[in-house]
Amino acid sequence: MDALILSRLQFAITTIYHFLFVPVTLGLSIFVALLETWYINSNSYEERVKLKKLVKFFGTIFLINFAMGVVTGIVQEFHFGMNWSEYARFMGDIFGAPLALEALTAFFIESTFIGLWIFGWDKLSEKVHCLCIWIVAFGSNLSAFWILVANSFMQHPVGYAIENGRAVMTDFAQLVTNPYVVGQYSHAFFAGITTGGFLVIVVSAWKIATDEVSREMFVKTIRRAVLYTLVGICGVMGSGHMHAQYLAQANPMKLASFEALWETENPAPFAVVADINQEARRNDFEILIPNMFSFMVHNSFDGEVKGINDLQREAVEKYGSGYYIPNDVRGMFWSFRAMIGVGGLMLLIVLVTGCLVFFKRNEIREHLCCLKLMPLLLPLPFIANSVGWYIAEAGRQPWIVVGLQKTAVAVSPNLSANEVWLTLIGFTAIYLFLAVLAVFAAVMFIRRTKITEEV
Amino acid sequence: MDLNIIWFILITVLFTGFFILEGFDYGVGMMMFGRPKNERSQFVRAIGPVWDGNEVWMITAGGALFAAFPHVYATMFSTFYLALFLMLLALIMRGVAFELRGKFKTSDWVNFWDCGIMFGSFVPALLWGVAVTNLLRGVAINYQMHYVGTFLDLLNPCAIVGGIFFVFLFAFHGANFLLIKIADEKLLNELQKLSFRLGLNTIFAFVLFGLAAAHDTDILAKISTVIFLGLSIAALIASCAGAKAGNGCKAFLSSTLAVAFLTIGFFNALFPRLMVSSLSPNLSLDIYNAASTPHTLTLMTIAALIFVPIVLCYQFWTYRVFRARVTPQDVNYH
Numbered sequence: 001m002d003a004l005i006l007s008r009l010q011f012a013i014t015t016i017y018h019f020l021f022v023p024v025t026l027g028l029s030i031f032v033a034l035l036e037t038w039y040i041n042s043n044s045y046e047e048r049v050k051l052k053k054l055v056k057f058f059g060t061i062f063l064i065n066f067a068m069g070v071v072t073g074i075v076q077e078f079h080f081g082m083n084w085s086e087y088a089r090f091m092g093d094i095f096g097a098p099l100a101l102e103a104l105t106a107f108f109i110e111s112t113f114i115g116l117w118i119f120g121w122d123k124l125s126e127k128v129h130c131l132c133i134w135i136v137a138f139g140s141n142l143s144a145f146w147i148l149v150a151n152s153f154m155q156h157p158v159g160y161a162i163e164n165g166r167a168v169m170t171d172f173a174q175l176v177t178n179p180y181v182v183g184q185y186s187h188a189f190f191a192g193i194t195t196g197g198f199l200v201i202v203v204s205a206w207k208i209a210t211d212e213v214s215r216e217m218f219v220k221t222i223r224r225a226v227l228y229t230l231v232g233i234c235g236v237m238g239s240g241h242m243h244a245q246y247l248a249q250a251n252p253m254k255l256a257s258f259e260a261l262w263e264t265e266n267p268a269p270f271a272v273v274a275d276i277n278q279e280a281r282r283n284d285f286e287i288l289i290p291n292m293f294s295f296m297v298h299n300s301f302d303g304e305v306k307g308i309n310d311l312q313r314e315a316v317e318k319y320g321s322g323y324y325i326p327n328d329v330r331g332m333f334w335s336f337r338a339m340i341g342v343g344g345l346m347l348l349i350v351l352v353t354g355c356l357v358f359f360k361r362n363e364i365r366e367h368l369c370c371l372k373l374m375p376l377l378l379p380l381p382f383i384a385n386s387v388g389w390y391i392a393e394a395g396r397q398p399w400i401v402v403g404l405q406k407t408a409v410a411v412s413p414n415l416s417a418n419e420v421w422l423t424l425i426g427f428t429a430i431y432l433f434l435a436v437l438a439v440f441a442a443v444m445f446i447r448r449t450k451i452t453e454e455v
Numbered sequence: 456m457d458l459n460i461i462w463f464i465l466i467t468v469l470f471t472g473f474f475i476l477e478g479f480d481y482g483v484g485m486m487m488f489g490r491p492k493n494e495r496s497q498f499v500r501a502i503g504p505v506w507d508g509n510e511v512w513m514i515t516a517g518g519a520l521f522a523a524f525p526h527v528y529a530t531m532f533s534t535f536y537l538a539l540f541l542m543l544l545a546l547i548m549r550g551v552a553f554e555l556r557g558k559f560k561t562s563d564w565v566n567f568w569d570c571g572i573m574f575g576s577f578v579p580a581l582l583w584g585v586a587v588t589n590l591l592r593g594v595a596i597n598y599q600m601h602y603v604g605t606f607l608d609l610l611n612p613c614a615i616v617g618g619i620f621f622v623f624l625f626a627f628h629g630a631n632f633l634l635i636k637i638a639d640e641k642l643l644n645e646l647q648k649l650s651f652r653l654g655l656n657t658i659f660a661f662v663l664f665g666l667a668a669a670h671d672t673d674i675l676a677k678i679s680t681v682i683f684l685g686l687s688i689a690a691l692i693a694s695c696a697g698a699k700a701g702n703g704c705k706a707f708l709s710s711t712l713a714v715a716f717l718t719i720g721f722f723n724a725l726f727p728r729l730m731v732s733s734l735s736p737n738l739s740l741d742i743y744n745a746a747s748t749p750h751t752l753t754l755m756t757i758a759a760l761i762f763v764p765i766v767l768c769y770q771f772w773t774y775r776v777f778r779a780r781v782t783p784q785d786v787n788y789h
Binding site for chain 2: 078093094111115118123434438
């Protein structure tokens with residue numbers, strides 16, 4: 001393996017690892033903020049004592065996750081220069097701006113106000129303290145916005161010109177209002193709500209099942225988390241659908257690839273399963289739902305959807321000879337199905353949990369076994385998030401910036417394979433090691449913390 | 456004054472902020488070496504509320520470099536590949552350690568993470584010294600702005616002296632920060648003595664570094680740089696005197712000035728270059744051949760002029776909220 005493929009692998013591992021924590025930060029920060037708002041507005045002394053403990057309880061889980069997200073975010077920022085120097089040169093005029101703005105307008109407030117929130121319980125008034133966590137939540141989500149502005153340019157360049165072989169910014173407003181950002185940001189935002197909410201559901205369910213003295217309060221959080229997660233899931237599905245329709249214009253190659261549609265068809269069928277033969281550029285076997293893909297794209301059972309082979313021909317005309325098909329159509333196809341499948345499964349789980357905690361509240365005791373097993377479901381949102389990003393980034397290949405620069409020429413020319421091997425192994429090892437310790441610390445904390453009236 | 460010069464100044468400001476603020480964070484981390492657990496906890500508590508916000512100065516400096524001088528960002532980060540890898544490992548350990556060390560009370564757990572904080576503070580301090588010296592000294596940058604040297608080229612004697620100097624400087628600066636943050640009288644007495652000794656060592660390392668740099672670089676070519684470095688040494692001496700006299704405020708403010716003058720001196724020596732090429736002076740990256748377009752620079756100037764003062768305001772407020780000294784009781788409670 002050469003420095004290019006190793007650098008790609010390293011970036012992929014770092015991104016996926018980083019994005020295990022980011023959605024929790026996005027979603028759980030808002031949930032904790034809501035919880036604290038509830039706390040400061042509560043008038044009953046007993047309830048206040050318990051609510052404060054709850055805020056600190058979920059706040060601690062949030063903080064462990066936040067720390068992991070922050071440190072891996074730094075790695076991301078450094079990677080663009082370390083491994084992708086030619087990308088940084090080519091794109092710096094455009095890509096650097098949202099990155100710097102992220103640090104300046106979002107990351108600074110996030111990191112400063114999180115310190116105030118952690119240590120400010122006795123030093124700030126209740127309202128100011130609560131405001132701090134809202135600012136953290138705002139900063140985190142603003143930070144995600146800037147990063148997705150940067151990423152959206154790579155997926156769908158706008159507001160630029162090419163001068164002296166470099167992409168230069170001509171219109172900042174266009175960069176920020178890139179229609180691609182709308183789909184990506186809303187999808188990521190609601191994925192954050194879903195992930196954060198689902199985490200609260202799982203933790204609450206487990207506490208209800210295993211911790212009798214704290215049960216009452218966790219029934220309250222699980223009910224709120226169910227509603228919160230439902231909002232998230234509906235948002236994810238809606239924004240995902242909208243974004244896929246938009247892809248038909250903005251990046252049809254990506255859309256056709258994750259549906260493994262090789263030939264242009266009208267009406268186009270939806271492949272439920274397919275045995276993809278990338279070399280021959282066709283599916284050796286497929287089970288189809290007629291007209292369905294057309295319906296998904298056009299809201300009507302007729303309508304043309306472009307296939308990969310035609311798009312490849314168009315790309316050759318536009319960019320000259322080359323292979324413009326993402327090199328892992330099979331992986332994208334199955335990732336997309338995994339994402340949709342996991343999303344649907346989560347919706348079902350949340351609805352069933354909702355029925356239990358809202359309508360059969362008095363019978364909860366009979367279902368403790370089920371609730372106790374809920375932590376086994378915790379990987380679901382993380383799987384969906386990871387495969388989602390896989391589709392987004394693998395679907396951009398062979399480009400690093402669609403139509404402007406190929407991944408193969410973006411890598412730092414001074415790196416040897418051995419150097420990248422060393423760092424790849426080093427980063428992966430420390431990620432795994434810290435994940436184990438962080439999860440261990442979080443689980444032990446969740447186990448031993450009781451939410452009772454005792455101060 | 457054109458936009459490129461404004462951005463050179465802004466980058467200098469960001470690095471100055473970074474070295475001042477993260478400087479004492481790294482220093483406090485290094486001061487934990489060989490200290491008993493309850494003292495280490497007080498040290499961690501002293502920087503606990505602010506270290507994360509301080510670290511963003513580095514992130515912002517990096518991001519601003521990317522936005523304003525993309526070629527510098529690209530060449531610098533790929534040149535220092537393995538060094539930055541080590542630094543990232545250190546920063547990852549350090550960041551997680553601050554969060555996790557308090558999650559269990561057992562000695563093994565706390566000791567492990569405290570080692571992470573010490574390692575995570577020492578390594579970046581050392582590597583930033585090495586990196587900054589190499590920027591001044593010049594690295595093998597070819598006509599394509601690619602680094603053509605090896606990792607070992609970066610570990611030349613001059614750069615290593617620079618690294619050791621930064622370690623002492625930040626440790627001293629961190630010790631001075633503790634002088635204004637620790638309440639326990641007995642501990643404070645010990646820290647004063649330690650700080651004074653560290654200060655003397657820092658001055659010694661500075662002189663050593665100055666000699667090495669005078670030999671290897673053109674740092675003394677400009678009279679203005681000599682003045683800045685002179686002011687930095689003077690501030691260090693004042694800081695030492697402050698530590699000796701038990702005046703923590705004077706010691707800390709003086710070491711803050713010392714770090715600031717030093718950083719300004721470095722950038723002044725570099726100006727208008729940002730990375731010196733050791734192959735030929737024509738190949739150095741400067742504020743013109745490495746810059747973004749005027750459009751992007753204008754945009755970023757507006758953003759910086761609005762947001763940097765806002766950041767300074769709320770960070771200043773944070774320091775005010777947490778201005779009280781840390782008592783041994785504080786750490787038992789948290």
